[in-house]
Amino acid sequence: MNENKIIIFDTTLRDGEQALASSLSMEQKLRIAKQLARLNVDVIEAGFPVSSPGDFESVSTISKEVRGPAVCGLARAVEKDITACGEALKGAKRPRIHTFIGTSQIHTEKKLRKSEDDILQLVKKSVEFARNYTDDVEFSAEDAGRTGKDFLCRVVETAIKAGAGTINIPDTVGYTVPEHFASIMDLIFERVPNVGDAVISVHCHDDLGMSTANSLTAIAHGARQVECTINGIGERAGNAALEEIVMALKVRKDLFNVYTDIETSELMRTSKLIRDICNMPVQPNKAIVGSNAFAHSSGIHQDGVLKAKTTYEIMTPQSVGLKDNKMNLTSRSGSHMVKSRLASLGYEEADYTLSDFYTKFKNLADKKGTVYDDDLITLMESKSSEDLEDRYVLDYLNVSSGKKTVPTATARIVIDGEVKQEAACGDGAVDAATKAIDRIVGFDIEIEGYHLDSVTQGREALGRVAITASAPEGHFVGNGTSTDIVEASAFAYMDIINKIARMKMFNKKIPPKIDISL
Structure with a gap:
């Protein structure tokens, strides 16, 4: 391997999934794995096979259907875990088993209740046992950031001697800061005699907001694999974000002098896929992939x-x-x-x-x-303040919906002083409301995007709805606010109705697309 190549180990499907309210289905995991392959990650940690039949099936299916990246399964330093990994990875062209055990004093004494010598024996046995299934074995010293220096070096040396080709140094609880993490990396390279026989990896959590900084510091001090997730999702405050690390290395190549094989033009698509499947919104100011990043x-x-x-x-x-x-x-x-x-x-x-x-x-x-652009056109084309007034005013809205109830809506709109009323059924309350409005105004509108935000807190919070829609007159953005979500949606839709009405009056189309990045 080129010593300047950084291996990107993606653990979105394993560590990332642990942060979700509910587990992903096998089909969802496969969609994500295929997109990670398009992103060209080097390793996909597909799951923890022994943890559940669903996880075993997902790892097995991904192993068979996804080509390109190595497919990895996680296992504790226990034979039944490793056996499950080996079985789940049978279909993989490039299988990897990732085994781990806690090495910090708090883990060995409080959780595992084992001596350091016992831990070293388990490290040796687990790595050797994993080698029966694949030559590609990774070992992690869990909570390495709080592990004693002498013992950590002994653990790393033992794992490499037993046959681990990758040694992961995780900051499991996000405890370290860059200077501290740098000293850990330097210590390993200086004191572990066989360190040159393995790739040193890092896996950093974001509890103190320094997962990306710690990962980049580790790379600067010799690490050549970094474990990360899309959008930084993961346990507690999350993991180091793949997109941040990859772009930092690309933009500051002058500083790091390393590279990845990531197809960076796939970053935004991958981020949005994870956002939607995992139901984990991305904050607007999130680096690289946030809606405000550019x-x-x-x-x-x-x-x-x-x-x-x-x-x-x-x-x-x-x-x-x-x-x-x-x-x-x-x-x-x-x-x-x-x-x-x-x-x-x-x-x-x-x-x-x-x-x-x-x-x-x-x-x-x-x-x-x-x-927005349609607002500018309205300002340009209006001859007086009357041109800016809403021609269509929602005067009345009643919506009925619920379990085993067909959603229906009745809307009454005042148009230039004339009152019109219609009713309609829909797939949901909002759909019924917009269909009732459509019957009154008769515009050809196709909704393309719908976004709901809470403006205030509490049970009676204001909801703000933004709708993007297309019509023969162009693309439009409508906004509405109310404590009632359906009402807010109707207000947003009426905002679009009135913008289209102004375009019809001005007889001027706006450009074919407005980028509002909901």
Whole structure:
């Protein structure tokens, strides 16, 4: 192996799944494993076969159907665990058994109640037993971050001598800081005589928010495998995030002088798959894959990016699988950004006076927060304040739904003073409400995205709904807020209805796609 190659060991399906409210199905795990193969990870830790029949089946199925990465199963330093791993991995082209035992004093004395000599014997026996199933055996010294230095070195030496080709040094409880972790790595390379016969790996948790920093520090001090998860999901505060480590090594290659084989353009797609299947939302400001990771709102930043993207972007959106960055139009946006967006919508400088339009823009931005392209067109095409008023007003909404009940909705809308009312059934309460509204207005609308956030806390929290939809007039974004989710959804849909009405009045289409990244 090239000494500058960093092996990416993905444990999303094992450590990551442990953080979920419910286990993933075999089909879900297989979908994730196939995407990890497209991402080109080196090792997929597919599960803990002895833990349940479902986990055994998942590891076995992934072993048979996924090619490319090595497929790994986890096992305690117990023969029945290792046997289960060996059986589950029979179909793998490149099987790996990952066995572990606690080595810190608190683990050996409180949990295992064994002496150091007993632990060393178990390390030796478990690795040797695993070698009966595969030559690719990894050993982990659980809670290495709190293990005594002398004993940790003895454990590593014993595992390598027994035949482990990879030695993992995990910061199991996220206890270490970079300087401390660096000293552990240096100690192993300096004092373990056979350390050159194995790849040293790290597995860091984020309890103190330093999992990525500790992992990168370990790489800088000689580690050549890093264990991580997509979006950083995992036990408690999570694991080191794969996307953060990979992009840090790529962007700062001048500092680390190492590389991975990860297909980074698949990072965003993989992140979204994990988000959706695992029902684990990604915070907007999450590094690399958060919805705001390539978004610019400050007028100063937007001006810089318009002149040269590298002023505020250290990596390209395309490098992680995005089409482009996102320029949020808010009250903080400068006139230069507004002018640029108007030009992209087909408006020339002769069509408006920038200072006057910018004043109108700022007033609208102060009122609604984010201004979308359809809002800009409305401002450009409106001749008076009346043009900005809602033509369609939701006057009444009643929805009935529940178990063994067909969801139905009755809506009453006031249109230019005229009252119209319709009822409809749907697949759910929101679907019934939007269908009833559709029957009244008669617009051709297709909902493409739906997103719900809690604005406040408590049982009576305000819900904020954002809907993206397409129509012959273009793509639109609607927002609505209420303590009732269905009502908030109806308000958001009515927001879209009124935007389409203005487009019809102005007879001007907006561009084919607005990137709002719900």
